[in-house]
Amino acid sequence: MLIFIALLYVCVASGLIWLVLFPGGRAWVSRGVFNVRGLFARRAPAWHHARRQSGAALEEAATDWRARIVDGARRHRMLLAVGVPVILVPSLLALALSKPGMLPVYESSNALPDEQIAALLAGEQLVPPVALPPDVFTTREVELVRPMLVGASRNWGLLHPDFSARLLLAFKIMKEQHGYEMALLEGYRSPARQDELANAGGHVTNARAFQSWHQYGLAADCAFLRDGKLVISEKDPWAMRGYQLYGQVAESLGLTWGGRWQMMDFGHIELRMRGVMRR
Structure with a gap:
C-alpha cells in the first residue's frame, strides 16, 4: 500500500510539474481533449469512415507524441x-527509512508466539x-x-480477555x-482521560481519545515492585534491565512493546488486533 501511494504521488507530482513548466505540455493536453471531443461529436454516417482512418491517425499521433517527449527531454534535460x-x-x-509502526493507522498482524507460549496461553x-494498596501509587x-x-x-476486568x-x-x-x-499502573483508559492526558502535553502522550489501544482494553502500562515500593524510573539500572527483559517477554507473546518507539515508553505494551481501532 505504501509503495502504491508513493508511485501515485510521483505520477501526480510529475504530471503537475510538466503542465506548469512546459507550455508544450499544456498545448498537447488541450489538443488531446479537443480531438477526443471531436471524435465523439461525429455523426453516425461518418463513423464508418472515421473508424477506417482511426488506426492511421492513432499511429501518427503516437509517433508525434514520442517525438515531442524526446525533443522536450533534450531541450529541458537540465x-x-x-x-x-x-x-x-x-x-x-x-x-x-520509515517504520510501519510509526504510521497512526498501522495495525500489525499478531505475532505468533512459539509453541511453548501458545501451550501456556491455551492451557x-x-x-x-491482589490489588495493591492505593498509597503505593502516591x-x-x-x-x-x-x-x-492517581x-x-x-x-483487570476491563481488559480484553486475550490481552489480559x-x-x-x-x-x-x-x-x-x-x-x-510486576505491577499494573494503568490498563483501560476512558476517552475523557485519554484527552486529559493528551492535553497535558506531548511528553505524556500524543494520542487523543480512541487513538490509543487503552480505550479498547488492549494496552497496559506496567512497572516493578521492589521491597513493596513501585520502581518506575528508567534511571534506575535495575529497573532499566527489567524493562529490557519485559520487552523481550512481551514480544515473545505477540505483544507490541513501547520501548522500540521513537517516543520510548518502556512500561507500555499493547495487543494490536485488526478491525478494532477505527480512525
Whole structure:
C-alpha cells in the first residue's frame, strides 16, 4: 500500500510539474481533449469512415507524441536532471527509512508466539494479582515520574480477555524466570482521560481519545515492585534491565512493546488486533 501511494504521488507530482513548466505540455493536453471531443461529436454516417482512418491517425499521433517527449527531454534535460530527483528522493527515503509502526493507522498482524507460549496461553488459567494498596501509587517517586497516575484504572476486568491472558503470563515469566515482580499502573483508559492526558502535553502522550489501544482494553502500562515500593524510573539500572527483559517477554507473546518507539515508553505494551481501532 505504501509503495502504491508513493508511485501515485510521483505520477501526480510529475504530471503537475510538466503542465506548469512546459507550455508544450499544456498545448498537447488541450489538443488531446479537443480531438477526443471531436471524435465523439461525429455523426453516425461518418463513423464508418472515421473508424477506417482511426488506426492511421492513432499511429501518427503516437509517433508525434514520442517525438515531442524526446525533443522536450533534450531541450529541458537540465531541468529534468534537477526535478526528477526532487520528486523521487523524498518518496524513496520515506519508504526506506520509515517504520510501519510509526504510521497512526498501522495495525500489525499478531505475532505468533512459539509453541511453548501458545501451550501456556491455551492451557493455563492465570488470575490477576491482589490489588495493591492505593498509597503505593502516591509516593513521591511515583508522583514525580507519573503525576497523573492517581486517576488511572487498574481493573483487570476491563481488559480484553486475550490481552489480559498474555499480560498475566508476562508477569508470571518475569517473576519466575527473571525475579521481577510486576505491577499494573494503568490498563483501560476512558476517552475523557485519554484527552486529559493528551492535553497535558506531548511528553505524556500524543494520542487523543480512541487513538490509543487503552480505550479498547488492549494496552497496559506496567512497572516493578521492589521491597513493596513501585520502581518506575528508567534511571534506575535495575529497573532499566527489567524493562529490557519485559520487552523481550512481551514480544515473545505477540505483544507490541513501547520501548522500540521513537517516543520510548518502556512500561507500555499493547495487543494490536485488526478491525478494532477505527480512525
